[in-house]
Amino acid sequence: MTTTTQDVEMKDNNQTPPQSIVSATTSTLQHLKEIAALIDTGSYTKEVRRVARAVRLTVGIRQKLTASVVASFLDFALGPGSEAHARLSSFVPKSDEHDMEVDTASSTSLAASKHVPVELEIYCYFIVLLFLIDQKKYNEAKACSSASIARLKSLNKRTIDVIASRLYFYYSLSYEMTGDLAEIRGTLLSLHHSATLRHDELGQETLLNLLLRNYLHYNLYDQAEKLRSKAPRFEAHSNQQFCRYLFYLGKIRTIQLEYTDAKESLLQAARKAPVAALGFRVQCNKWAILVRLLLGEIPERSIFMQKGMEKALRPYFELTNAVRIGDLELFRNVQEKFSKTFSEDRTHNLIVRLRHNVIRTGLRNISISYSRISLTDVAQKLRLNSANPVADAESIVAKAIRDGAIDATIDHKNGYMVSKETGDIYSTNEPQNAFNSRIAFCLNMHNEAVRALRFPPNTHREKESEEKRREMKQQEEELAKYMAEEDDDDF
Incomplete structure (x- = not known):
């Protein structure tokens, strides 16, 4: 009898979720509701910055999204019974926690109180898509992203552009993860055309990068260069998208043997990339190292010792050492040892090109000896x-x-x-030319410093402002005098 009672108590305890899980779920759901209110306000006032802030806030709670939280948020934002709710709910797995969700009874649905803005509907697509990709349900993510793109095609509002650019990215990512990236190339081209006509510059740069990635994934470098050269020019709005563009441009230039331009693009992409984007910076450094080797340069040792990159750049460090020494046998051994890594990085063809540099370096050492x-x-x-x-x-x-x-x-x-x-060498003019260039550089720096001391910044503006104030005061006095004379004439 005692054992049966214990079993019943254990079952009851298993059915009751821990208090910490309930509080965490409630907190995440409350954050989503605050974000929804922010989007609602941005839609009403037509302020893009509010929608952009809502997207940034979503990144902080992305790891806390669960099936119950997403389902509860869909009930709150869209309201059960709507077409969008039915479509999105089919992608979210059913959860027992959703049935006993706290504050469901006390909270009111946003959709029941007023009309749901399209920005909030598109945001719901974004939330569900994030959840599916984090759960590695890529087939469901493909279906959800395709539905979101179909919905976006019928909308033309600048307040949606920020969320739409994220949906474009995850749309491409879900197809890339399932190996079907070639299927969406036509859709991406159509979306880029629509974004250009609508002057959606954020969508333009996002879709241009996705198209370049699509072409480069299948080694279609000529098509990628044609698209890049004919795409409309505009000022970059996102630092992340600009870094991606520089990286793709560097890869195209490398394949086209334009190593100097490629080196500049790759190094700039690595410098501008956020510190948190470690994987992206590693890829930029790998390609930049190879480009510098192809140019005949030897990268500094500090590049391979950057924090968090030592292990990833180890194969390229040994490759650089083989090129520096000019040992063809060592070069072959490194190439065979890390062939799998080079194939995964898709840099094997560039390393084949380095064989000539190794031979030339070895030959130069022999001619000196x-x-x-x-x-x-x-x-x-x-x-x-x-x-x-x-x-x-x-x-x-x-x-x-x-x-x-x-x-x-x-x-x-x-x-x-x-x-x-x-x-x-001291019998030639080379030392004289070297010293001349250094002296000219120092003199130029000295002259610039002297000019900066003689003419402090904004001095002319201060003089102009004083003169303007004096003129305005004089004009006001003349105007007052003239009005006083007119008053005297009237009397």
Whole structure:
């Protein structure tokens, strides 16, 4: 009998949710209601900043969203029985906690009191989509995002643009996670066209980045460059979207062999990226390291030692070391050791291009060390694994001489590479030119500092303001005198 009583008590305890869970759920739901009120006010006053603030506040409670909270919020915002409520509720799994939700009986539905603004309806799509993606229910997220895009196509309000840009991003993300990114390319192009006609610049830059990502995902670099070059120009509104654009532009420029422009774009994207976006900054640094290596530069060691990036950049550190030494065998070993990592980063093709840089660096070291060396020894030191390494070494040396990488000649008859003696550099004009450029830089800085001391900022404006005040005072006195004379004439 005692055992039965204990079992009943244990079942009762299991049926009652802990007080902490109930309070957390209530707190999250209350936050969502406050955000809904903010959106409602923004819709009524047509203030975009209020809607943007509501989206930012949602990020803070994103991790606290549960099925019961989302379902209760849909009941509050849309009201049971509406078409939007029925559509969105089908994506939210049923929960027992929703039936016994606290403050459901005491709270009144926002939809019952007045007409639901479209901004709040679109926000409900956003909340449900966030919940589904965080729960990794990507198929349901695809359906929900497609429904939200279909609803957005019939709306043209600037107060919706901020939420719409987020929906575009998660629409693309849900299809990317399921491997169906190519299916939505036509839809994204249509949305970008509509955003351009409606002067929705935030939507334009978001959709442009999504289209570039779509093309680059399938290695369609030519199409991505055509779209980027023909897209309308406008001032960036979102720092995150601008960073993404710079990153995609850097990747396109790298594939097109425009390494200088690519380096500038990638480094700028890494600098402008938020500190919290660690994964994005890691990707930017990986591509920037390879671009600098392709340019013949050796990145500083501090780049590989950045906080939180040491492990991710370790393969690229060893690759840089192999390029710096000019050891082709070490380069091959690093390439094989981290082949999986390079394939996942989609940088394998760029690393193949680095083989020529490794050979050139090794050849430069050989030309400095030896005044004369046989082509057979050159092939052995470069570790050329080919059918005819001597012929390959001869062609490599000839190309390096033609490009100006080394100062040497080839003795074809005896099969030697003869390096020219390095003269005294101080007997040339190079030190003089170097010192001249440094002195000119220092003089220019000194002149700018002197000008800044002589002419403090805004001094001319203060003088102008004093003169204007004096003129205005004089005009007022003349006007008062003239009015007094007119009064005397009237009398």
